[in-house]
Amino acid sequence: MDDYLKERIKENLKISIRRFFSNKKVTNYQVLDDIFPKERRIRSLIGGLETSLGTTFWEPISKTLAEINGFEIIQDKILVPTEFPPALQNELDKLVYERENKPNNRRVSTEECMERLKNVAAKTNPQDIAAYIYISPPSGTGVDIHLFKDGIEYLFDIKTAQPNQGDFQKFNKQMLQWYAYRLAKTTNAKLEARIAIPFNPFAKSWYEQQKSKLFSSPLDIAQDIWVENEFWDFCSGTENTFEQLKALFVELGQENFAAEFNDIFYQN
Incomplete structure (x- = not known):
């Protein structure tokens, strides 16, 4: 996987996450909100993001890789x-x-x-x-x-x-x-x-x-x-593709990409 493709995939991941959190609100009440309001909110947001990655990231990336592979x-x-x-x-x-x-x-x-x-x-x-x-x-x-x-x-x-x-x-x-x-x-x-x-x-x-x-x-x-x-x-069509994909998640973590969304996770 060349550097251009890695950067393209990394940018797709960033866009996918940003789109998910755009105007994202957790409005449904759960009884645990009264004990763990921040933690329950984070769980709800991360759970939704995990689900959304299937269609917004994993699926388009697999098609990109497949198309390059003929x-x-x-x-x-x-x-x-x-x-x-x-x-x-x-x-x-x-x-x-x-x-x-x-x-x-x-x-x-x-x-x-x-x-x-x-x-x-x-x-x-x-x-x-x-x-x-x-x-x-x-x-x-x-x-x-x-x-x-x-x-x-x-x-x-x-x-x-x-x-x-x-x-x-x-x-x-x-x-x-x-x-x-x-x-x-x-x-x-x-x-x-x-x-x-x-x-x-x-x-x-x-x-x-x-x-x-x-x-x-x-x-x-x-x-x-x-x-x-x-x-x-x-x-x-190459080996150890997932390790290269995982490295992009690690890079975003090291770049503190999550800080973009602090206001969403930790609302007063």
Whole structure:
């Protein structure tokens, strides 16, 4: 990562934080305001900033790195036909159920999911596909990052670094929906979908820390999740990309960038 790109990313981070705090107010009352007014305010502001970084920083930076690495950024949404093919919907529902419930103690791989969905999609009448009216997918099921390279479409959603058990079921359904929605329109599309965890907050391996949740989750761990450099190095095409991104946060800390927002955090 050259100096120009690092400076560009660092400036993007500063802009992202400034935009979040622009006219930011914490107005909802919590009973702990009466005991820890400053601390509760800080917690609320930082929690909101952490959430906002997904769309205002992590997502655009991943697209920038990917574009430099030769990926095409697909801006169009994956649309859904208003009359979704019943056979494809049935297969989607079956896969969601089988991955969540593991009948006969069997975990369905992502490769098998793709094969089954493609086989059903291939039987759809091309005239029916051409006649469909396509609309935006239901809220919460869209793709954050849609890349294309060497004939393969890559679909990502950036998620919190510490998902709970229920989140893994949502991830599973979301990715299977992406596959089904995309195949409904282009039955021979080559697709790879993953949940991206932008950084590892734990002292040990993220996978080791989340082992019990992952074991009981519906996901195919070898295929469905990338953590930290697994994701960032794929986007950039270089190694240890996250360490370079983290260094920019460290630089801003050393430059006392936080002092810009003292009046917001410590209002009288």
